[in-house]
Amino acid sequence: MILKETVELELLTKESIARGLIVLANIDSDLGRIVETLGNPPMWEREAGFPTLLRIILEQQVSLAAARAVFNRLCALVVPLTPENFLTLDDTQLKTIGFSRQKTLYCRGLAEAITSGQLDLTQLEKMDETTIRTELKQLKGIGDWTVDIYLLVALQHPDVFPKGDLGLAIATQKLKGLTTRPTPVQLEAIAENWRPWRAVAARLLWHYYLSNANGKSVTVYQ
Structure with missing residues (x-):
């Protein structure tokens, strides 16, 4: 395995997520509305390995x-x-x-x-x-x-967005009032506006998705 040189990367913490939420609320009022109505999303973290x-x-x-x-x-x-x-x-x-x-x-x-x-x-x-x-x-x-x-x-990278995630697609469709569920390519294009905090936007959308589960037993990445 050939590895490149180690790079410095600000990994997500509760503090950096809070900063990212402020930025996202300013650039996308729909995401801002999630924070206003549901509060900050969970951290959703697992141990690497x-x-x-x-x-x-x-x-x-x-x-x-x-x-x-x-x-x-x-x-x-x-x-x-x-x-x-x-x-x-x-x-x-x-x-x-x-x-x-x-x-x-x-x-x-x-x-x-x-x-x-x-x-x-x-x-x-x-x-x-x-x-x-x-x-x-x-x-x-x-x-x-x-x-x-x-x-x-x-790994808590700040700007990762799983464009193929079904929950994110469903949440984005509902949040944005889209007539059809966005394809991975369309979802990726929408998420471009959320750089460099797309991982925070993903957490927000999962948060929103869970709040709209209509009583179904739905979980995300705990």
Whole structure:
């Protein structure tokens, strides 16, 4: 793995999120209205590392509640949840706790990349976003959405926006009064106005999405 030189990056904290919210409210009255009516969004943070990245893979194209149930069963079975311990599980064990064949393949690939030294998540978190994205996307089953969520909730990068996230698309459509749900390309274009605080805007939109869940059991990246 070839890594670029470490870059200085202001990672998100409660204080920097507060600054970002002020900027966003000034440039987009719709986002400002969310803050006025719902208050500041949660931090939504997870610890960086193998368990979190594996959990995000589980969350691909399924409900977060369903993925969390599988992840909790895994954590009860594998203590501690390390790449080495994960690789001791066979297909039958993983299927029993809810892993699909595809997710088994992806998560094994991640664990093997770490144990072989191909991927060093601790070193990677010190790198710039482009390097992180390039290195993670070399692994089968990890695409832009997975990297975006990892950058946003685990590494706390301030200007990441998961354009492929369904919750963000639904929230943006409702907030902006759009007749159709924006495509990822359209959502990315809308989010351009929110630079360099797009990760804060994403939190605001998730906050808004949850408030409009109409009593449904909906969660985001806790």
